[in-house]
Amino acid sequence: MPSKAVTFVLITVMLDAMGIGLILPVMPDLIQEVRGAGIGSAALWGGILSAVFAAMQFLFAPTLGNLSDRFGRRPVLLISLAVMAFDYVLMAVAGTMTLLIIGRILGGITAATHSTAAAFMADISPREKKAQNFGLISAAFGAGFVLGPVIGGLLAQLGPRAPFWAAAALTAANFLFGYFVLPETVTDKTRRPFEWARANPVGAFDYISRLPGLTPLMGVYFFYQISNMVYPAVWAYYTAANFDWSPGMIAASLAVYGISTALVQAVLIRRIINRFGELKTVYFGLLYNAFALTLIGLVTNGWLLLALTPLAAVGGVVAPALQAVMSGKADDNQQGELQGVLASINSIGMIVAPLVMTQIFWFFTRKGAWLFLPGAPFLLAMLLMVVSWMIYSSSLRNPTGAAT
Known part of the structure; x- marks a missing residue:
């Protein structure tokens, strides 16, 4: 395994995760500065910007995955990083909401390189090590999830635009690093022609679902992702309502979860898989x-609850193991396409989970609720996890994916 190239890919994934959290602490102030409006209006526009970002990831993850199957992982990753650095500069100097929206569109597209990074790992990993190497990607994402808000909060002391300049510098530095160390892993033997019919979420899903046994596994992945996203969706609200935690305590608990997840993915998963x-x-x-x-x-x-948090993180072994199972069912020239589909499914979860979980939380904590149950979203997530398990159990009994 080319260690420097792997390091570059993991840094890229970490920057993708950091890029989300890095700017969160300053978005309210930045939007108020640009709009000249109050916090309520800023929250509304913040929701729009987040939705635009997630929608772009959903739409373009299969496109970038298919492009990487045709032109290689190296050009897709490096070009995306260059555009991402430009995007952060654009956000740093933006003086209108139009520019901020354009920035989030570009950011969502370039952050869709998660699928290409996973495809790179699939290229260089023997079958028996795919799960643990996918775990490294998840660990890098978890590390970025922890570091992003922390660094963003510190840089916010310098002004609402400082985190964007920092993100641009980090991304540009990683681009230079990758330019010198990243080899191409797509060969003439595995290169696949680019087809627009397969470079969109619907088309890519149609082609990937034709592979024996993959359709039910994608269903498992879908319900698992929505269930697992209950943590970022309602954790802050749940702990504040149920335990009266302060923002500092909430941040500390999220850090515990993120660090625990990173350790599970980087260290524990290989032992469990073995x-x-x-x-x-x-x-x-x-x-x-x-x-x-x-x-x-x-x-x-x-x-x-705080004691349960690192124990809950152990459940994160599912995603890389499931990715490895699905990767083993796809041909070498379809790894980018498969990872693009999975990234789109993940983006759907990022859109659906906050909407559903926050509504459930509101329903069971609103004034006059027939039952005060702040943990209701987690119980709903439990039911979705059981649905995933039922689909998966059925797929084990019927590995070809035919109807039972």
Whole structure:
């Protein structure tokens, strides 16, 4: 495995994750500065910008994945990083909402390189090591998830535009690093012609779903992602309502979760995979997650919740193991396309989960609610995890994916 190239890819994924959290602390002030309006209007526009970002990831992840299958991982990753650095500069100097929206459009497109990074890992990984290497990508994302808000909050002291300049500098530096160390892993043997019919979410899903056994596994991945996104969607609201946690305590608990997730993905997963194999890891991991979500949804003591947080992070072994199972069912010239589809599914989760989970939270915590249950979103997530487990169990009994 080319270690410097892997380091570059992991940094790229970490920057993708950091790019989201890095700017979150300053977005309210930046939007108010640009709009000249109050916090309510800023929140509305912030929601629009977030939705635009996620929508672009959904639409363009298959496109970038297919482009990388045709032209290679190297040009797609490097060009995306160059555009991303430009995008951060644009956001840093933006004086109108139009420019901020354009910035989020470009940001969502370039952040869709997660699929190409995963395809690179699939290219260089032997079958037995795919899960642990996908785990490294998840660990890098988890590290970025933790570092982003922390660094963003510190840089915010210098002004609402400082994090964008910092993000631009980091991205440009990573571009230069990748330019010198990143090899091309797509060969003439695995190169596949680019087809527009397959370079969109619907077309890519249609082609990938034709592979034996992949359709039910994508269903598992879909429900798992929506379930797992309950954490970023409602954690801050849930802990504030149920345990009266301060913003500092909420940030600390998120850091505990992020660090625990990164350790699980980087260290623990290889031991679990070696002991149980990928299929059993997914099977028992889904059940473990369902149990952990039930405990979190019903716990009444804040310190007990904090103790449960790193244990809940262990359930993160499911995603890389499931990715490895699906990667093994796709041809070498379809790895980018497959990862693009999975990234689009993940983007759907990023759009759907906050809408659904926050509404459930509101319904069970509103004034006059027939039952005060702040943990209701986690119980819903538990049910979705059980649905994932049921689909997966059925797919094990019927590995070709035919109707049962």
